[in-house]
Amino acid sequence: MENLYFFGLSQQQWDFINGFANWISAIGTVAAVIVSLYLALGATRPKAKLSVGVRVMITPGQKGTDTELVVIRLVNLGDRPIHVTGIGWKVGFWKKRYALQVVSPTPYSQGIPVTLEHGKEAQWHIPTDYQEGWFKYFSNGFLKGLSEREMNTLRIIAYASTGHEFVEKPEKALITALVNAKNSVSD
Numbered sequence: 674m675e676n677l678y679f680f681g682l683s684q685q686q687w688d689f690i691n692g693f694a695n696w697i698s699a700i701g702t703v704a705a706v707i708v709s710l711y712l713a714l715g716a717t718r719p720k721a722k723l724s725v726g727v728r729v730m731i732t733p734g735q736k737g738t739d740t741e742l743v744v745i746r747l748v749n750l751g752d753r754p755i756h757v758t759g760i761g762w763k764v765g766f767w768k769k770r771y772a773l774q775v776v777s778p779t780p781y782s783q784g785i786p787v788t789l790e791h792g793k794e795a796q797w798h799i800p801t802d803y804q805e806g807w808f809k810y811f812s813n814g815f816l817k818g819l820s821e822r823e824m825n826t827l828r829i830i831a832y833a834s835t836g837h838e839f840v841e842k843p844e845k846a847l848i849t850a851l852v853n854a855k856n857s858v859s860d
Contacts, residue, residue: 719837720751721789725829726844727801730781743799743807743847745774747831747839749789756788756834760797762815763840764827772815774799786834808854821852 676683682690723746730740749755760774774797778784782798789795801807816824827848831839 717753718751719749719753719755719833719835721755721831721839722748722750723829723831723839723841724844725841725847727846727850730798741801743801745776745797745799745829745831746794747789747796748794749791752791754788754790755837756786757795757831758786758834759832760785761830761832762827763830764816764819765823766826770815806854808850809857812851812855816851816855824848824852824855827851 679687725743725745728742728744730742732739745760747755747757760776762772762774764770776782776785776797776799779798781796783795785797787795799807803810816827825848827843828840829843833839
């Protein structure tokens, strides 16, 4: 029997190359299953953008100082409604602390619970001038005993009724204001 060649390769070389075809098709099948599961599970997960920072409310016609607020904002980026049942904080590396934030409805701030449809947002405003000041109150209470490095682990959390949590790091200005309030107390 004579050796047949195709594209300069012998029958035995073609048999060897064709042996990989089953492996390649199996890898492709597994990859397709993984991608489809990822897409299917991702479609059921709610998507939202959470932020928290210090803002100044300027009221036209009002004389005197402007109102400083801590503003928490949540925007629903997903296709499904999100039912927000609470707002909270967490801090710490290994030993985490958790706190719930009480927010009261105002003309500019929603109450809790609130349901957000696709593209809708909710904002919660916390006045910083309440009693001794929110920054000092928060620093002396929830953040007491933490180093400046540990304070950088501070996160805001929005809790959904489905058990999902939306977590975000506060803006740098808020962390700086909390560090300054903490340092002014310890001096």
